[in-house]
Structure formats: C-alpha cells, structure tokens
Amino acid sequence: MYPKRSLPKVMWWLGYGGLVPFFALTVALLLGSGLPLLENVRLDWWLAAYAAIILSFLGAVHWGVALGMQDTLDERDLGKLLLFSVVPSVLAWFSLLLPIKWALFVLAGLVALAYIVDSLLLFKHLSADYGKMRLHLTVIVVLLLVAAGVAV
Numbered sequence: 001m002y003p004k005r006s007l008p009k010v011m012w013w014l015g016y017g018g019l020v021p022f023f024a025l026t027v028a029l030l031l032g033s034g035l036p037l038l039e040n041v042r043l044d045w046w047l048a049a050y051a052a053i054i055l056s057f058l059g060a061v062h063w064g065v066a067l068g069m070q071d072t073l074d075e076r077d078l079g080k081l082l083l084f085s086v087v088p089s090v091l092a093w094f095s096l097l098l099p100i101k102w103a104l105f106v107l108a109g110l111v112a113l114a115y116i117v118d119s120l121l122l123f124k125h126l127s128a129d130y131g132k133m134r135l136h137l138t139v140i141v142v143l144l145l146v147a148a149g150v151a152v
Contacts, residue, residue, distance in 0.1 A: 007129040015133050019140055021050050026144040029151040044100045044152045051107040051145060052092035058114045059088035065125050080121055088114050104149035108142045 025047040028035050035043065063085035066078055073081070088110065095106040115138040123131040 005127060007127055007133065011130075012133065015137055018054065019137065019144075022047070022141055022144045025050070026148045026151075029148045032151075042100075044104065044148065047145070047148055048096060048100060048103045048107060051104075051111065051141070052089075052096055054141070055092035055107070055110055055114060056089035058111075058118070059085045061085075061118075062122060065122060069125060077121075084117055084121060101149050101152050104145050104152065108145035108149065111138055111141050111145065114138075 024035060025043050028043050029047070038046075062081045066073065066081035066085065070078060091110055092107065095103050095110065097103075098106060115134055118134060119131065123134075
C-alpha cells in the first residue's frame, strides 16, 4: 500500500467552499430575509435540496474508493463500500418527502450518520487529513441544518 499524502489545497478550498450555501441559506432563514435574486423561492427547500446533494456526493466517495481499490480490497470490504455509496442518496431523497422542518432535522442526522459510517469504513483508506476536514465540515453542517430547522 502506498503512503497516504496530504490533501491538495484545492480539496480544502472546495470542501470549505461547499459551506457557503449552507451558511447563506441558514442565515437568511434565521433572519427571515431573502437572498438577492432569490426573493421568490423557498430557501428552506433549497437548503434541504443542497444537503441531499451533498449527502449523495459523500456516498459517491465510497464508490470512488471502491472503484480505485477494487483489486486490493476483499469482497466484504468492497461490498460494504458499494452499499454505503448509495445509501446516503436514497435516504436523503426520502427525507425530501417529509415536511420541511423534519426534512432539515433528518438531513442533519444523516450528515452526522454519514460521518460515523465513513469513520468506520472509509477513512482508513484515505489521508488522515480527509477525516479531519470531514469532521469540521460535518459539525458545521449539522449545526446549520439544525438551526435552519428551528428557524422554519
């Protein structure tokens, strides 16, 4: 197995940059205001949709690791990674069927659960920096989704 390198700076920028919609939408919801050019949209649903997309992305990381390491992983580990590559997107999609307040709370729980699953199955295959970044991002996203759920 090759030594795990530090994450490239662009991954840090993209990871933390992904927080911008969470912050902007949550702050607007907390203040009861709109956002420029988005005066006639449901910001709470935009936030829930964005969170669902992020959860789908988090699941896709499992798929990518499984694909990249398929020759070195045993069948059981490969199967777990592939299973958990699709579970977040399916659960996130179902959460969008809930009333918006509950959708935001459920999505917050799913983001936290995704981190727990990733810490058990995924992080051992990746740079330790990825786990650190994901912890920071997870805490912030969960807090923002809960705050938005309280605000709506």
